[in-house]
Every structure is written in structure tokens, then in C-alpha cells.
Amino acid sequence: MSFAERHVLEWLIYLPMLTAAVLVAIPAAWRTTARWVGIGSGALLMVGSAWVFIAFDYSAGAETFQLIKVYTWLESVGIDFRLGVDGIAAPMILLTGIVALTGSVIAANVDRDAKNYYILLFVLIAGVYGTFASIDLFFLFFFYELAIVPMFLLIAVWGSSSTFADFVRTKEYGALKLVLMIVAASVLVWIAIIAIYVWVDIGTFDILRLRDAVQDGGLSSGAQKTLFPLVMVGFGLLAGLWPFHTWSPDGHVAAPTSVSMLHAGVLMKLGAFGIIRVGMTLLPEGMEAWAVVLFILGTVNVVYGAISAMSQTDLKYVIGYSSVSHMGYVIMGIATLDSIGLTGATLQMFSHGIMTALFFAVVGAIYERAHTRDTLILNGLAAKMGWTTAFFVIAGLTSLGLPGLSGFIAEVLVFIGAFSSEVTLAGTFRAGPLLGALGILGAAITAVYILRLVARVFFGQRDPQWDALPDLTPREILASGALVIPLVLVGVWPAPFLDVIRPGVDAILGGLP
Amino acid sequence: MTLLHFQLLSAAIFCIGLYGVLARRSAVLVLMSIELMLNAVNLQLVAFGAFSGFGTSTGQVIAVFVITIAAAEVGLALAIVMRLFRSRGGVNMDEIDVMRG
Amino acid sequence: MEQAWLIPVFGFGAFAFLALFRKYLPGQGKHLAVLAIIAAFVAVWPVLFDMLDKGVGEHHFPRDWFSAGPLEVGWGIIVDPLTVAMLALITFVSVIVQVYSLGYMRHNGTDDSRIGWYFAVHSLFSASMLMLVLADNLLLLYVAWELVGLCSYLLIGFWFERRSAAEAAKKAFVTTRIGDVGLLIGVVLLIVEFGTVDIIEIMGSLGDPGVNQAVVTASAFLVFFGAMGKSAQFPLHVWLPDAMEGPTPVSALIHAATMVTAGVFLVARLFPLFDATDSAQMAIASIGLVTALMGAAMALVMTDLKRILAYSTMSHLGFMMLALGAGGYTAAIFHLLMHGIAKAMLFLSAGSIMHAAHEETDIRKMGGLRKRMPITSAAFTIGALALAGIPPLNAFWSKDEILLAVADGLNPVFVVLFLIAIVLSALYMGRAVLVVFFGKLKPENLDIHESPRIMAWPLALLAGLAVVTGFIALPIGYEGIGTFLVAPGDKPHAFEVVPIWLVASVVLALGGLALAYLLYGKEDTSRVDALRERFARAHDIVANRFYMDHAYQWTIDRVVLKVSGLLARFDRKVVNDVGVNGPGLGAVEAGRRLRYHVTGLFADYGLGIVVGVAVLGALLWFGV
Secondary structure: OOHHHHHHHHHHHHHHHHHHHHHHHOOOOOHHHHHHHHHHHHHHHHHHHHHHHHHOOOOOOOOOOEEEEEEEEEOOOOEEEEEEEOOOHHHHHHHHHHHHHHHHHHHHHOOOOHHHHHHHHHHHHHHHHHHHHEOEHHHHHHHHHHHHHHHHHHHHHHOOOEEOOOOEEOHHHHHHHHHHHHHHHHHHHHHHHHHHHHHHOOOOOEHHHHHHHHHOOOOOHHHHHHHHHHHHHHHHHHOOOOOOOOHHHHHHHHOOHHHHHHHHHHHHHHHHHHHHHHHHHHOHHHHHHHHHHHHHHHHHHHHHHHHHHHOOOEHHHHHHHHHHHHHHHHHHHHHOOOHHHHHHHHHHHHHHHHHHHHHHHHHHHHHHHHOOOEOOOOOOHHHOOHHHHHHHHHHHHHHOOOOOOHHHHHHHHHHHHHHHOOOEEOOOEEOHHHHHHHHHHHHHHHHHHHHHHHHHHHOOOOOHHHOOOOOOOHHHHHHHHHHHHHHHHHHHOOHHHHHHHHHHHHHHHHOOO | OOHHHHHHHHHHHHHHHHHHHHHOOEHHHHHHHHHHHHHHHHHHHHHHHHHOOOOOOHHHHHHHHHHHHHHHHHHHHHHHHHHHHHHHOOOEHHHOOOOOO | OHHHHHHHHHHHHHHHHHHHHHHHOHHHHHHHHHHHHHHHHHHHHHHHHHHHHHOOOOEEEOOEEEEEOOEEEEOOEEEOHHHHHHHHHHHHHHHHHHHHHHHHOEEOOEEOOOHHHHHHHHHHHHHHHHHHHHEOEHHHHHHHHHHHHHHHHHHHOOOOOOHHHHHHHHHHHHHHHHHHHHHHHHHHHHHHHHOOOEHHHHHHOOOOOOOOHHHHHHHHHHHHHHHHHHOOOOOOOOHHHHHHHOOHHHHHHHHHOOOHHHHHHHHHHOHHHHHOOHHHHHHHHHHHHHHHHHHHHHHHHOOEHHHHHHHHHHHHHHHHHHHHHOOOHHHHHHHHHHHHHHHHHHHHHHHHHHHHOOOOOEHHHOOOHHHOOHHHHHHHHHHHHHHHOOOOOHHHHHHHHHHHHHHHHOOHHHHHHHHHHHHHHHHHHHHHHHHHHOOOOOHHHOOOOOOOHHHHHHHHHHHHHHHHHHHHHOOOOOOOHHHOOOOOOOOOOOOOOOHHHHHHHHHHHHHHHHHHHHHHOOOOOHHHHHHHHHOHHHHHHHHOHHHHHHHHHHHHHHHHHHHHHHHHHHHHHHHHHHHHHHHHHHHHHHHHHHHHHOOOOHHHHHHHHHHHHHHHHHHHHOOO
16 A cells, blocks of 8 residues: 555545644734645645545445545544545545635635634534545544534624515524534434444444444344434435525525535535435435435425525525525435435535535625625626626536536436335335426426526626626636536546446445345 | 541531531631531541551542642632622622522 | 547537637637538538448447446447438538628628637537437437537527527527426436337337336327427427527527427437327327417518518428328428428528618518519528428428328328418418518618628528429439438338329419418508408417417416415525524523523522432432
């Protein structure tokens, strides 16, 4: 094993922490230094993440989990600092790298207290990497919480409040709701984790050994079915699972641009990832029993989010509800218990992460310039803001599932998975085709709201008050352009991604009863 | 002199201290009452240590610990009492309810 | 033949290059796009000759694209007569339209400011359509299908500063997207049922034992729903007339070679699927007929030149669908090709008029243009006569084939209604020609002159083709079109003439033209006015496009947006305010009530401790 193979995963966690520590040490007045430290660290993370993705060996016969690194921590309890990636985690690591880099570039727009902003941002990034790379339940949960806590300050201090005709959403409300709901949900997860640890009773939090024990009947079917809802709701909430989704639009709207990018782009995926890693892997019988519920809720997410998005008048709220809708495809894909569907779900996590980061980057740029996000006021921006329009339209087309961009491949796989899913309602009715058809309908509704938005905000006659709005700066163009590349790449040539995902999916589905 | 005598004396001192803590109004007297209670416990520790028959000094060691901690505690508490006296002009415990819900 | 996949690559390459670097190229790279499409056009011919050489029929060249789970998706190609015919039409019309656009997008010596983008999307449009006709599997076909939709969106909305253009683009995309919901469900059903995406494999095993025929039937209907959206069939036709908001050459492309032909092509490509299902065939024929009649009726009353042409397209697409429903695969594709050439010419002529007449499209403000614009008016007239079904122009032959197919495959009601549609077709085309090119020149049009040569030449070329291409139906040099364009699984059939239908169609077409001359041939419009008075109600309904746009608008405003608004309110008031804030406020309220137990007095806490210790001690003492 080369040096990189031995250490890259842990350094993906240490580096952002180290960055935060370095930033703590430098004086607050050195803004430019803080920015460059942040961007440089983001670039290093991107390189490391790409390395993990490329180094992942997907050939037949390769280990399911690779780049494994273990540091014994509390031997008596069985908690070790244990890292490793499989086919599901590798694309997520890459996603985190891309969004961390572009997010830290966009974060350079923050004027107020840039240093502390970056510190919190990097703590959050460390938490995200840790969750994706942990194969120890304790540390998975630890990093999961670590990723959530900085959100509160980031939103409450640097966020923005929105005022509507008949109600107000302050940034403090958004921050509080987001953190309280997620933390409350994580209590459920924590209960489930402790219960798994105690009931399986092999004295370890190691996911791999727990998995093997569960496979050998170490956890009764009844226990699995009891614990699964805890995991489903606990992690599902972070994935925006209906009806626990309302933190997501409000939180994303209140958050500053780069935090929205990271949060909608990466953090929501932690939820879906948690369902796969803890729910599907450690509670296979519970997953099987509850799949149809998850399936239905996921479909509700898709349709409900899309319809809600249609009547929003705030650009960020549209994107926020669209995230709820798109995470529905991920949930649907997981619940199909079908290899095509789960592959689609994983790819959708990646695709949606990039797409929504691009959305928030562009919308944030518009807001910084126009100081409004009201779609009823903004109009005709296309003529003067060519780059802004181009990036928004690309993100929009990805979200409505246009072929040639990543969203299509992911969604179509989810649909095919849904139609071939064996999941039944009450043991008789095969719910897949009906729910899949509703999902396809949801994609059409997405087209309606995205195109309405584009037509209203970017096309048409321009109001003179927007004449002076400048287009994106070169830095923003670079960051947004970097996000477009993976969208197109996955859309045109998804094979490398699907190859990496395949072994992970096969291993997980192979563990189901 | 049996262990019981020490026990009874200790209990008596403890109850006096408890009464003082609950009933006195002056913060200084409350502190002194807490000292009484601590010393009652110390007496117990030493007595048990002496009568246990093992010949170890565990009881005395812990009593010394308690005395040390009590000293620190009194130092801190008196400082608080001083601040209270300066800011409120009195140390009547019944009037100090800043932690009321 | 195996290298036929390269044909769309020219267009995709041109798009990618222009999209990224157009700002740095002379003329924003417009000539590059034209060169790319010419290269594609040239590349079609070796494919044709190779196929003639190796045998007319289905040639399949699979290639791997990606796989997920058990699903294998390729980007292979099918080369068969249908593909080659479509390739030839698409590349040819694209070349003509792009060359023409070089002139059209130039006003007073300067190019449109986004000319590079225009040509880039044009390239993508042609390339996507080429990919669509080459695709060997359902998923790749769907990919191309959606890309075609995207390009139409971008081009219809090319002048996006105009609110109407932006709305029309959105309408086109959303309407076809609604059809695509059906298509995608149908496609996924087929993929899941047959476990493969390969079209040839699926079409070959439709009747296999173990195949759920209910799924086959359902997917036939669903796929056709998608075709209805793209091919502007009733009731999803509403986007087509609005699509006129794009630059006129775009309309020519959409109506002749890309976009609307995609639906007809799809039904032809998956012909066995529909052939296997009688009810689906009947549905196709009926929808086609309704579309044909509605389109013709609306074309008759419109006063906007481009709208007349748009409704004419709709009507002719109805003909094609009708033919497919009747089992007339050859007739439908043949008409698709002939109509493509004629309609391209008509739109380019209309564009030529608009270019000269300051974007005027109202035919009531035109008249007598034939003296000022001889080439344009000759081309328009030939195209109109061809679509009216006058021999020996090209669409006459294809329409005759359709008539044969309909008479052969469907009941007499269809035949009679189709004959009526033929009369209407001649009538509205006659009207358009007479009103626009004959009569007196209006004073505001005195400064009109013929368009520049780069626009006139394509017209002349198309006019020549419109005259001669019809003869490919005849058994000259081979046994006729019926032996070339053969439905999968069908026997080739030789060219045949049924005199009664031939005479009927010519007489009816001429009758329609004569009627047009009677009504519109003179300056005096009293007869038309009288008719309009007489049938005021019917005219009103037709002129308002059967109120379908109104109905859709009403549905969107009053139903869809209302539901969406209600749901958003529900989300805020119930899910958030009750579901989320509720427990939060509950906790606050509980705290507010419970806080009175906390006095803040030292003695109270002390007492609490004492009582607690006493209780615990007692419990311990009594050994509970």
C-alpha cells in the first residue's frame, strides 16, 4: 500500500480540522489570507477526494470496503476510529470534494468576519467527510453531529431573513428549526445505534462486524423491524423525508450561499447515506418490512415538493422545495430494494448534490446583486447576465431530467428500478409501477416550475432597475463552471460512476433477506 | 468509647448543621452550618477508619481531602458573599432569588 | 454503414465548439456550423449506397454505453431504409435552412447579436434528430427525443426578450413534456417487461409466450401519447402555432425535418408494437383524423401567414398518423418526406416575405407580392400546390398512397372524412396563395423587393425538388417506394394505382382550389364575408382555436396553480406551523407553567435535597 492509500481518508478529515485550527490562529483582519487558506484547503480536499474516487477498485473480486484504516480508541467498549469507503461512499466523497472546493471559492464573497465563517465551514466539511468515511457506528454518529452543529451559527449569524406579504421567516428561526429538528431526529438514530450495539452484543461498533453478525441472525427480526423506523425517520429527516421536510426550505433560504451549497448539496445526502449504511446494512429485515412505507413517502416527497415549488415566489424557496422533491427520488430509489433503483438513488445523490450547489451559487449571486429574490419583481436578466442565465438554465435542465445531464441518468434508473421493484403493499399489491409513474409525473411538474421560473426571471423585457446588475465575476464563473463539468460528464458518460457504485450496491442488496 | 458514641455525636453535629443551612437567613451563618455538616462527615470518616481494624489510613486521607476542598469552597463562597453584600447591601438568603423561574 | 454514428457527431461537435468558443470566432462561427451540417449531409450518401450494396433491410450495430445492475444500455445504431430516408431529409433540410439563415439572420448588413448561439443550437437540433433516427434502443431514443425538445425550446425562445417568445418556448417544452410523461412510462414498462432496451429485440419478442400483453397494450398507448405531444396531435397540438415566435427558419426546421416528425418517426420505428394492438391502431387513426380536420379548419380561418402554415402542418401530421393507424407505414413515411420538402419551402418563402416586409405576417396586409418577389412567390405556390395534392408535385403521390392505405385498412367513415380533409387542404392553400401573391399590391408594400440570393437559392432548389421527388414513388429504376420503405415484418408491396381514388383525389384537390378561387380570387371579398356572417358561430369557434388554449389556460390558472397554492399554504400552516412549531410552542408553554416551581431560594433547594435523601434512605432501609 502506498502512502496515499494508507492515509488519504483520515487526512480528508484532519485537513479541514487543521484548516479550521490554522484559521483560528490568524488575526481576524487578515481577510485575504483567510480566504486563500480556505480556497487552498478546498482545492487539496478536492484532489484527495478525486484520488479516493479514482483509486477505488471496482473490479470483480475486490474488497467491498477499501482504504480501510483503523485506530483503536476505546478498546473496552469496542469503539475504534475506523475508516473505509465502498461503492456508495466513494462518489459521496468525490461530491464532498467538489462542493467543498466550489463552496469555499464562493464563500470568498462573505465580507463580514470571513475568518470565523471559514472556520465553521471547515468544521462542517470535516464532519461530512467523517460521516461518509466512517465504518464505525460511534464515529459515524459523532461526525454526523459535528456536521450539523456549525450550521446553527453559520445561518444565524451570516444568513438572511425573508419577509413575505403574510408571514416572515427570520434567519434565527430558520437556523433554530433546522438544528433542533435534525438534532431531535438524531436522538432517534442514537437510540437505534445503542440498541443495535447492545442487542447484537458482540462488543463492537464496527459496522462490518455488526453486519456479519446480523447476517448470521445476531439481531432478531422483531428487533430489526422495531429499530428501522427510528433510523428511517432519524436519518430520513435530514434527507428531507416528508412530512419532516420543512426545515429544509426554510433553512436553505436563510443560509448564506456557500452554506446552502454545502447543506443542500452534501448534508442532505448524509441522511440518505445513513439510511443505506445503517438501515439497509444493519437492519435488512427491518428495511424489507418498511420499504413500502419509505417508497410511498419518497413518492410523496417527489410530487409534494414539486407542486409546492410551483407556487413559491422566492427563488431560494423554489430551489429549496425542489431539493425536497429531488431527494424524494433518492428515497424512492433506496426503497425499491432493486439494484437498478439503488444505483439510481446513489447517482441521484451525486447528481443532485452538484446540481443544487450550482443552483444556490447562481441564486446567491443574483441575490447579492439585486438584493431580492422575488420572482415577481426580477425579470429579463438574461440579456445582461449571460453567465448567470446559462448556469441557472443548466442546473434547471438537470433538475427537470434532461438527457445529456446527470439528472436524467439517475432519475431514469430510479424509474426503471421502481417499475421492476418487488416491493409490495400488504403482501399483494406491487406498488412500484404506480409509484414510479407518479415519480415520472413529478419530473414533468419539475419542468413546469423550472421553465416558468426561467421564463419569468430571465426572459422577457428587462425592468430598467436591473440594467446595472453586473454578471458573475470570473471567480464565480470558475466555481460554477467546475460544477457544470460533472453534470455533463455523468450525463454523457455515466459508466465510470456506475462501475464504482455497482459493487457497493451489490453487497448491500446481497445482504437483504 | 465505642463507635456508637462517635456516630451519635457526628449525627448530632450534622443535624445542627442541616438545621442551620435550612433555617438561617444570613449567608455567613449558612456557610458556617455547611462547615458543621462537613466536619460531621469528617468525624464519621476518621471514626470508621480507626474502628475498622484494618489499620489503614484511608478514612483520615479522605477526611484531609474534604478539609482541603471545604477550604477552597469556603474561599469561593465567601467571595460570592462579599460580592452579594457589595451589590445588594445585605446577605439575607430569603432575598436572593435571581435564579427564580 | 457501421460508421453512420458519425453523422450526428458533426452537429454535436459544432454545438460544443460554438457553445464554448463562439465569441472568439469570426462571424461567431456560423460558417463552421454550416460546414458541419454539410459534412453530415455528405456522409449520409455512403451509408445509403452501402446499404443498397449490402441489402435493403435492418442493420444493427450495437455499442456499449453504460450498465446498472442487470440493465445494459448501449449507444448502437440501426440502419434501415426508414433511418436512411430520415437521415437524408433531416440533413438536407438542415443544410438548406442553415444556408438560408445566413441571409435571414442578417438585417441591414449586420448579424443578429447572438448569431453564434443560433447556429450552435441549430447544429444541436439537427444532431439530436439524427441521433433519434439512428438510435437502436429505447433509452437512447428517449435521450435524443428530449434533446430535440430542448433545442426547440431554445430556438423558439431565441428572441427571449420578447415575452411572447419566452412564453411560447415554455409552452412548447411543457406541452411536449406532458406527452413525454406517457412516453417515458411506456418506455420503462417495455424495458422492465422485456429486460432489455434494444428496440429490435423488443419488437421481435412482442408476441412471445410469457409476455404480458396488457403491458404491451398499455405501453403502446403511452408511447403514442408521447408521439402526440411531439407531433402536435390533438389535444396536445396547442404549442405548434405558438412556436411561430421563433425565427422563421427555425419554424421551417421544426415543421419539415425535426421535432414534429419525431412523433411520426417514433410510431413508425415501433410499428410492430402498434400493429400488435388493434385498439392502439384505431386510436392512432382516430386521433390523426381529428387532428387533420381540426388543423385544416383552423388553417382556413387564420389570418397570420405563419399560423396558416403551422395549422397546415398539424393537419398533414394528422394525415401521417392516420396512415400509420391504417397500417400504411410506407405511405406515412413517404408523406413525411414529401411534406417535409414542401413545408420547408413554404416556411422559407414565408420567411423571405417577412424579411422583406418588416416581419409582417398578417395576410390581409399583403397582396400582389408576386410581381415584387418572383422567386419567393413561385416557390410558395409550388409548395402550396404540392400540399394541395396537385399532380405531379411530390405530396400528391404521397397523399395518394395514404388514401389507398386508408381505403384499404379503415372503414368508410374515415375515407369520407379524409376526402373532406383533402378538399380543405386545397382550399386553405389556395386561399393563402391567392391572398398573398395575387390581387393588388398594398401601398405600404411598395418598397418590397426580392430577398438576397443566399435566401433565394435554397428556395429555388427546394422548388425543383418538390417537383421531382414525388416520382420516387413510381417504379422507375426499382419496384417503387413500397419495396424500399417496408414496415418491419411486412412484405414489400409493388406500386399500384387504383384509378377511382386517383381520380377522386385529383378532382377533389382541384375542386378545393376552384372553390378558393371563387372565394378569394377577386378583390371583392363580399362572398367570404357573407359566408362568415352566415356561419358566424362556427367561425368564431374555429378562429378561437376551438377554445382549447383558453381551456388549458383556465386549467393551469384555476386548477393547477390553485392546487399548488393550497398545497404551499398547507405546508406552511399545517405541516410547519402545527406539526413543527406546535411541539416547539408546546415545550415553551410547558416551561412557562412549570417555572413557578422554581423559587430561586436557597432554602427551598436545600429542603428538596433533604427530602430527597430522606426518601431514598427510607427506600433503602425498607429494602424496596
